[in-house]
Amino acid sequence: MTAVSSRACAISLPLLAALSAAACGSRAQAPFPTCPASGPPGALQFPITRAGPCLIDAGGAAVWLQGEAAWSLLVRLDDAELDRYLADRRARGVNALLVNLIEHKFADHPPLDRAGNPPFTTPGDFATPNESYFAHVDRALARIAAAGMAVLLAPAYLGDKGGDEGWYAEIRRAGPARLRAYGRFLGARYRTTPNLIWVLGGDAPPMAAFDEIEALVAGIRETDPIHLHTAHSARYRSALDDYDRPWLDLNTTYSDCEGHARQLRRDALRRRTIPTLFIEGTYEGEQATLSCTISQAYRTLLSGASGHVFGNKPIWLFDPAPPGWPAALDSPGSRAMQHLAQLIATHDLRALVPDEGGAIATPGIAAARSPSGTTLAFVELGPRTVHVPAGRGTARHAAWFYPASGLTLPAGSPDPARAVELTSPPGGPWLLIVEASARPSP
Numbered sequence: 001m002t003a004v005s006s007r008a009c010a011i012s013l014p015l016l017a018a019l020s021a022a023a024c025g026s027r028a029q030a031p032f033p034t035c036p037a038s039g040p041p042g043a044l045q046f047p048i049t050r051a052g053p054c055l056i057d058a059g060g061a062a063v064w065l066q067g068e069a070a071w072s073l074l075v076r077l078d079d080a081e082l083d084r085y086l087a088d089r090r091a092r093g094v095n096a097l098l099v100n101l102i103e104h105k106f107a108d109h110p111p112l113d114r115a116g117n118p119p120f121t122t123p124g125d126f127a128t129p130n131e132s133y134f135a136h137v138d139r140a141l142a143r144i145a146a147a148g149m150a151v152l153l154a155p156a157y158l159g160d161k162g163g164d165e166g167w168y169a170e171i172r173r174a175g176p177a178r179l180r181a182y183g184r185f186l187g188a189r190y191r192t193t194p195n196l197i198w199v200l201g202g203d204a205p206p207m208a209a210f211d212e213i214e215a216l217v218a219g220i221r222e223t224d225p226i227h228l229h230t231a232h233s234a235r236y237r238s239a240l241d242d243y244d245r246p247w248l249d250l251n252t253t254y255s256d257c258e259g260h261a262r263q264l265r266r267d268a269l270r271r272r273t274i275p276t277l278f279i280e281g282t283y284e285g286e287q288a289t290l291s292c293t294i295s296q297a298y299r300t301l302l303s304g305a306s307g308h309v310f311g312n313k314p315i316w317l318f319d320p321a322p323p324g325w326p327a328a329l330d331s332p333g334s335r336a337m338q339h340l341a342q343l344i345a346t347h348d349l350r351a352l353v354p355d356e357g358g359a360i361a362t363p364g365i366a367a368a369r370s371p372s373g374t375t376l377a378f379v380e381l382g383p384r385t386v387h388v389p390a391g392r393g394t395a396r397h398a399a400w401f402y403p404a405s406g407l408t409l410p411a412g413s414p415d416p417a418r419a420v421e422l423t424s425p426p427g428g429p430w431l432l433i434v435e436a437s438a439r440p441s442p
Helices: 079-091 131-146 168-190 207-223 260-268 290-302 332-347
Strands: 049-051 054-056 065-069 096-100 150-154 196-201 228-232 251-254 276-280 307-310 365-369 375-379 385-388 396-402 407-410 420-423 430-436
Touching (some): 065 276, 065 332, 079 131, 096 307, 131 150, 131 168, 196 207, 207 228, 228 251, 228 276, 251 260, 260 290, 290 332, 290 365, 290 375, 307 332, 375 385, 385 430
Parallel strands (some): 065 096, 065 307, 150 196, 251 276, 276 307
Antiparallel strands (some): 049 054, 365 375, 385 420
16 A cells, blocks of 8 residues: 555556466475365355465355455545445455555544544554544444455554555554554454454565564464464565565565566465465556456466455545545446456356466466366457367367456357367457356356
8 A cells, every 4th residue: 555656667568478376375396285165155254264375264165355455444434435335345246355454644634533533542652552443443344244354454554665654663663562562452352353364564574673563463463363464565575575474374466567477476386385365466546557457366366366456546545535436436447356256256266276387378378277177368468379278078168258348258169178279359358268068157
């Protein structure tokens, strides 16, 4: 969550290197782990836990987090606005929100919430939590849980380069003891909140605040041994680059329009077997084209990751300035993410295994298979020809799916006994879906 100037990236969409990514962060050259996809796709069952390289919900099913950046939600929305936002996002298939617990800059009167409550009774002192502020947080988190959404909750966002967007200066002044006390307070208060994943860092590596962050995590874990922990570092840096600590349960990818394919592949091939979440790319409204927005999400899915967080300005900071965040709820990127959620649910595309061997993928084309045998290939810009190997001996149906609109174009019924080559329509991006004929179309 950085301002436009620090989010800016050079936007171009070349046909990027093939995304031959290992599922769930397995070792290179080793067999990809298989995450369970038992049970029909549906609402998340909390709490979410980790089983080796896989995120698992309370029902034992593999998890795909269809996320959205909602950094300033707790300080900018009143109850009616929050309910409106949650109803819209739930209807679009969003099941996870990335949120700041305390907001340093992007609020009407930071760090006060909408009602004028500061997070601390002594400004900047983490050892003095304000009951009125956190009571409001309690109510908001309960509403989000009732909507079936996980919350990726940042308790002390550092800020880009430790600047004024975050709490880095206050964290350094506070020291480890006060951060540990703050962690104990948070863990005790939210131990029974079912839908949390803690997010350390925030647009930055620890820098000189390593001891304070370790103390904050230790304090949370003392009183909350239940919830998972992840971290959000700087752009082009993953959690495993800067927060590779025993407490890290979930790696995160932070990239942009140009670099996401390469970084997703690198994170998928990590030697440490923990799940990966694409936590931030270039946001819609901050220089991302629709093609970039779609590519970041679909390449994440086909890399075998456990989720993707979409971002839109003005939504992430709930900017009330005209036309305001409500007008952005039906943005082209929001509609594309809705089509993605519907696609995943219809075809049960959790726990994908990337085409690491290159049987499908060629340069610029990402590919993967589902546990049920569905073959997927993502084409950035058509026409492109995709090689599809022979199947499992059952009749197959092929279709080209257009992520921007949800349109599906039939591509025939390839002979399962033979490899075939299928050419995408012009333009794009496109997703090729080849599956058993009995499966429903998108």
